[in-house]
Amino acid sequence: MTTALPIRSEATVLENCAEGGENVRLRLEVEAWPGSAPGQFVMLSPGAFRGTDSVDPLLPRPMAVYRGTPTGHGAAVVEVLYKATGRGTRLLAAARPGEQVRLVGPLGRGFVLPDPGVGSVLVGGGTGVASLFELARLAAERGSVRVLLGARSADDLMGREDFETLDVALGLATEDGGEGHRGLVTELLEPVLAEPGELAVYACGPTPMMQRAAELAAAAGRSCSVSLENHMACGFGVCLGCAVPLAGGGFDLVCRDGPVLEASAVAWEGLP
Amino acid sequence: MTTALPIRSEATVLENCAEGGENVRLRLEVEAWPGSAPGQFVMLSPGAFRGTDSVDPLLPRPMAVYRGTPTGHGAAVVEVLYKATGRGTRLLAAARPGEQVRLVGPLGRGFVLPDPGVGSVLVGGGTGVASLFELARLAAERGSVRVLLGARSADDLMGREDFETLDVALGLATEDGGEGHRGLVTELLEPVLAEPGELAVYACGPTPMMQRAAELAAAAGRSCSVSLENHMACGFGVCLGCAVPLAGGGFDLVCRDGPVLEASAVAWEGLP
Amino acid sequence: MSSLPIDTSVDFAGIRLVNPVMTASGTFGYGSEFIPFFDLRRIGGIVAKSLTLEPRTGNPPPRIAETPAGMLNAIGLENVGVDAFVSEKLPLLPPELPVIASVFETEIDRYAEVCKRLTGVPQVAGLEINASCPHVKSGGIEYGQNPQLLARLVSATRRATPAPLIIKLSPNVTSIAEMARVCAGEGADGLALINTLQALDVDLETLRPVLRNGLGGLSGPAIRPVALRMVWQAAQAVDLPICGIGGIGSAEDAAKFLVCGATAIQVGTANYLNPRAPVEIAEGLAAFAATRGLPRLRDLVGTLEGLGSS
Amino acid sequence: MSSLPIDTSVDFAGIRLVNPVMTASGTFGYGSEFIPFFDLRRIGGIVAKSLTLEPRTGNPPPRIAETPAGMLNAIGLENVGVDAFVSEKLPLLPPELPVIASVFETEIDRYAEVCKRLTGVPQVAGLEINASCPHVKSGGIEYGQNPQLLARLVSATRRATPAPLIIKLSPNVTSIAEMARVCAGEGADGLALINTLQALDVDLETLRPVLRNGLGGLSGPAIRPVALRMVWQAAQAVDLPICGIGGIGSAEDAAKFLVCGATAIQVGTANYLNPRAPVEIAEGLAAFAATRGLPRLRDLVGTLEGLGSS
Numbered sequence A, B: 001m002t003t004a005l006p007i008r009s010e011a012t013v014l015e016n017c018a019e020g021g022e023n024v025r026l027r028l029e030v031e032a033w034p035g036s037a038p039g040q041f042v043m044l045s046p047g048a049f050r051g052t053d054s055v056d057p058l059l060p061r062p063m064a065v066y067r068g069t070p071t072g073h074g075a076a077v078v079e080v081l082y083k084a085t086g087r088g089t090r091l092l093a094a095a096r097p098g099e100q101v102r103l104v105g106p107l108g109r110g111f112v113l114p115d116p117g118v119g120s121v122l123v124g125g126g127t128g129v130a131s132l133f134e135l136a137r138l139a140a141e142r143g144s145v146r147v148l149l150g151a152r153s154a155d156d157l158m159g160r161e162d163f164e165t166l167d168v169a170l171g172l173a174t175e176d177g178g179e180g181h182r183g184l185v186t187e188l189l190e191p192v193l194a195e196p197g198e199l200a201v202y203a204c205g206p207t208p209m210m211q212r213a214a215e216l217a218a219a220a221g222r223s224c225s226v227s228l229e230n231h232m233a234c235g236f237g238v239c240l241g242c243a244v245p246l247a248g249g250g251f252d253l254v255c256r257d258g259p260v261l262e263a264s265a266v267a268w269e270g271l272p
Numbered sequence C, D: 001m002s003s004l005p006i007d008t009s010v011d012f013a014g015i016r017l018v019n020p021v022m023t024a025s026g027t028f029g030y031g032s033e034f035i036p037f038f039d040l041r042r043i044g045g046i047v048a049k050s051l052t053l054e055p056r057t058g059n060p061p062p063r064i065a066e067t068p069a070g071m072l073n074a075i076g077l078e079n080v081g082v083d084a085f086v087s088e089k090l091p092l093l094p095p096e097l098p099v100i101a102s103v104f105e106t107e108i109d110r111y112a113e114v115c116k117r118l119t120g121v122p123q124v125a126g127l128e129i130n131a132s133c134p135h136v137k138s139g140g141i142e143y144g145q146n147p148q149l150l151a152r153l154v155s156a157t158r159r160a161t162p163a164p165l166i167i168k169l170s171p172n173v174t175s176i177a178e179m180a181r182v183c184a185g186e187g188a189d190g191l192a193l194i195n196t197l198q199a200l201d202v203d204l205e206t207l208r209p210v211l212r213n214g215l216g217g218l219s220g221p222a223i224r225p226v227a228l229r230m231v232w233q234a235a236q237a238v239d240l241p242i243c244g245i246g247g248i249g250s251a252e253d254a255a256k257f258l259v260c261g262a263t264a265i266q267v268g269t270a271n272y273l274n275p276r277a278p279v280e281i282a283e284g285l286a287a288f289a290a291t292r293g294l295p296r297l298r299d300l301v302g303t304l305e306g307l308g309s310s
């Protein structure tokens, strides 16, 4: 895991294009980008652009680094896949190439890669898919990787074409059956967990999906790394806003101690 | 003067293009536009677009109707010339064709046209020029019209090309001398006022300019119609925010009793 | 927006409203200014600009300024006076429309006199007492900031009129619950809250307040979370019906006030941005009730869970 | 940004700051979290998260929510405790940086004990007493909402420490001037204001408060006009130096607080949006003074004209 210190940067929008459904792919040019580990995230300020210093919406939005590509001289293209649903993300979707968006990152603790030789299974649902791309790429250098992606409909499936370019086995599930398995993506997970041998299990997506993945993993005697979401103001451990209750009592901060946590450590019933 | 009732409309941006300096020309398609009299204005809400319901900046911005062109079926293209300097106007300048801007109007009492056969002189400074175009066009049907436009520099001069298409005599003044007379536009006014015969005098621009025009007109024994600016929340007489003190005591509302007032009625020293 | 027939009507302080949406005093003129924008009979009622005994002129400009998600105002007492309101302004309004007259004065006996003049006027459905007026003798403190002053004001206006009496509270207090209880004790029929938060902004060019008056009142979306808190606290403290005010711009905003215990709401600053806001909020509330399967909108009132009374 | 050498230093309650920009408690962690973003020595000082005697855990989530131009929070008392702060957090900070420790407790004797433990710690330049803690025995009213409680708190902490003692006031009061006078009377060295406005927002899906705790504190640009008003009122009421807080996000915002009478300011919520905000504001203030031809930034303090005292 990288220990790169975060930066604050006024990043330049290179591209901000609709993918399927409400999904948008944002490519940002960031100077002096220190690189990020899979599962780390950035905070993006939607109000800090469009030629005005609007303070509504006020808070920056946490977004996984989908992919970071160095472009030389320390700069990089940081890519984010997001769903434009709320006030902030809809405003973000209005940013045009050449405009600036304030970025703080890389933040949080990402995924621990599987030991060399160990295979892995990655379960992604909805926008959670965005946290898994770098993990899939790097895990494939360690062992065989299965990626299971789920969404409501084929349109909503994020980043599928990118995953197809990786050396991973891809399984798809949609709730309406428009693509791949009809049903929940966790239904694809169960048989994989039953296979013999060591296996690293990772999940990112809606809370019920992660909780179900963790239950299935536990039933199969396996641990499971989950990447949690929570409302955030700062993203770097100073507002104490993103507390998640722990099974053993007390709280972790999603932004500082996570977003990736061991599923068994989390008090799932206490999540917001 | 028209007595058309105002409407509230979600107007569609057709064009929003930089002119010289910080000046922007906005063309809006408005359904069921009732038409407007010269000198009337609209309220435009910069926060009510860009795919988000942002409430900062909150208040709509008063803008003169530069020109309204019916396009059939009651619709019209309403044109506005504005300077993008503050938070709201900069946000407005970011609106792209196809986006919507909330519009309320036409509002206020505009200019009273000169009697048929009577000539007129129109003095415009800075963004005040935008209030004068329709007046110049209609006054030219009544008598000979001189239009005197002033700005800091040639770049800042608004709408000059449009005035050149009218049957009016155009005089220009810039403070830096980059175009026309070097100095204040009111310096061009003085000799005109000295000419014999009836003459309707109109002024719109920065307060010191209008006050000076009014003084010169009074010294020449002539009255002068000025179009005032003031901070506004509503634009149609309900917030009582836009009060302007009168020479005879008490207040008029710029949005309801103006924006066009007789210069001698105004207590200039009490203007904000 | 829905096929379910929703009963949106409410009874507020003895006044029947076709829906809970009213308009806030000082933000809706005398009502007729909005006739070009929508049919006023489609909202519950209106509250007119606060009235004094005599016509009054207001403060010199600037009177308003924009702030983050809000605005400041110091208009002063400007209004046409109670008599001109009755003779010139009321006749311009549709007769079916419930009109609440707002009363604003410097002395308690003048408050009472304005109430008397409005009592029995056919279209006046109720009186709203604006308690945010500074009491000059107490060093400019608002009537609504001092429990003893407020009690005297409520009791005097109560004696002056049998009409539905609504007290509009100032939010510039340590305990809104205490002020609500004072009103209940003196016989008020309902409460309206909140008025504006006392505030200040500075012009760095002139090193003077942005408003000529100096201090002003903060309104708009910025204050909505404070208003929701106070409405909930007042609703916990007394049994009086409450009209919720403060930063309401959408049906969702309005619904939150109902959930916190308001029977009706008033739309204020939003009228400036969108003169059709009240009717759009009324329609949106009906649609909201339909979506939730609530046949009566008023069943939403006071349904907040998870917050112990305090 | 300018060639004029501007003296930006101020003396606040006996603490010398290189410039008037500090950071607000609870919005700047324990300070070291910001080391990646800027050199902390470039701002006047920092105020750390409020400390209790023992380490404490906070409220269950959700703890924060966005509001128009603002945010709500109800974090609870979560902090590492005074001893861990001294032994683990302070050593991470540059030794030249003035650090003000914020103190937050449920009982007055515990407040005093925390003050004692912080007294004499080399890097602790002063103590800030957070008076927005609910006093459980008085039904949850904040210390800062009741003059008698506040007087007892100030006098007890004053006796506990000779260190510069700053009282951070609650804005949820009828008269901030009264509270300021209480602090002056009990020997405080300075005031800090405002803390958050008590507020509420509702989740219409669940019909519950958006925060698990129920009520929360409103901060951010939305509250700035209220904060400016209170800072001005407190500055009129007492001779104590004042640290202005509330919605400061730019040098212009900060300058307005100075003009209203604040000697120093604290940056709060803005740290979340822009972790470089404090240093950018400090630079901007120097540039502002240069533009105005002010050789000493502190000459701006209390220069507001056109507003009679009230």
Ligand SMILES: Cc1cc2nc3c(=O)[nH]c(=O)nc-3n(C[C@H](O)[C@H](O)[C@H](O)COP(=O)(O)OP(=O)(O)OC[C@H]3O[C@@H](n4cnc5c(N)ncnc54)[C@H](O)[C@@H]3O)c2cc1C
Pocket (backbone or CB within 6 Å): A041, A057, A059, A060, A061, A062, A063, A064, A065, A080, A081, A082, A083, A084, A085, A086, A087, A088, A089, A090, A127, A128, A130, A131, A228, A229, A230, A231, A232, A259, D065, D066
């Ligand atoms: C570590 C992390 C990584 C994330 N990565 C991605 C990603 O790669 N792609 C993506 O589409 N989404 C991602 N999310 C979720 C994303 O942050 C939210 O969808 C977004 O904040 C919602 O903002 P809005 O303006 O659409 O909604 P609004 O309803 O306007 O949001 C209001 C407030 O609630 C917060 N909020 C609402 N929903 C969420 C949520 N699910 N998680 C956290 N805060 C929320 C907002 O940040 C804001 O403060 C991530 C969240 C976290 C915590």
Ligand SMILES: Cc1cc2nc3c(=O)[nH]c(=O)nc-3n(C[C@H](O)[C@H](O)[C@H](O)COP(=O)(O)OP(=O)(O)OC[C@H]3O[C@@H](n4cnc5c(N)ncnc54)[C@H](O)[C@@H]3O)c2cc1C
Pocket (backbone or CB within 6 Å): B041, B057, B059, B060, B061, B062, B063, B064, B065, B080, B081, B082, B083, B084, B085, B086, B087, B088, B089, B090, B127, B128, B130, B131, B228, B229, B230, B231, B232, B259, C065, C066
């Ligand atoms: C009747 C009328 C017609 C106008 N016509 C035009 C026009 O055709 N073209 C043009 O460029 N400008 C025009 N103006 C001026 C225009 O309204 C202001 O420039 C604009 O409101 C400034 O907004 P901002 O977001 O740039 O500034 P900000 O500084 O963000 O404004 C803050 C607040 O102050 C108000 N304000 C600031 N300056 C002015 C001003 N000069 N007049 C009124 N309110 C102000 C804003 O409306 C807003 O409420 C007109 C003004 C009036 C009253």
Ligand SMILES: Cc1cc2nc3c(=O)[nH]c(=O)nc-3n(C[C@H](O)[C@H](O)[C@H](O)COP(=O)(O)O)c2cc1C
Pocket (backbone or CB within 6 Å): B239, B240, B241, C024, C025, C026, C027, C049, C050, C073, C075, C102, C104, C130, C168, C194, C195, C196, C218, C219, C220, C221, C223, C245, C246, C247, C248, C266, C267, C268, C269, C270
């Ligand atoms: C310009 C303006 C003038 C106002 N005048 C009055 C008034 O005369 N009487 C009154 O009771 N309230 C008055 N108010 C307060 C509003 O009625 C309302 O209580 C307050 O603005 C909060 O609601 P809002 O945030 O929806 O605007 C006024 C508000 C504004 C903005």
Ligand SMILES: Cc1cc2nc3c(=O)[nH]c(=O)nc-3n(C[C@H](O)[C@H](O)[C@H](O)COP(=O)(O)O)c2cc1C
Pocket (backbone or CB within 6 Å): A239, A240, A241, D024, D025, D026, D027, D049, D050, D073, D075, D102, D104, D130, D168, D194, D195, D196, D218, D219, D220, D221, D223, D245, D246, D247, D248, D266, D267, D268, D269, D270
């Ligand atoms: C998440 C959060 C936590 C806070 N915690 C504290 C605290 O522990 N002690 C304290 O005195 N103030 C605390 N505050 C209040 C701030 O210090 C500040 O007074 C307030 O937020 C207003 O300033 P702002 O608008 O710049 O944020 C907190 C504020 C926020 C937003």
Ligand code: FES
Pocket (backbone or CB within 6 Å): A231, A232, A233, A234, A235, A236, A237, A238, A239, A240, A241, A242, A243, A253, A254, A255, A256
């Ligand atoms: S988001 Fe601020 S502490 Fe985690």
Ligand code: FES
Pocket (backbone or CB within 6 Å): B231, B232, B233, B234, B235, B236, B237, B238, B239, B240, B241, B242, B243, B253, B254, B255, B256
């Ligand atoms: S702008 Fe509201 S009355 Fe003129």
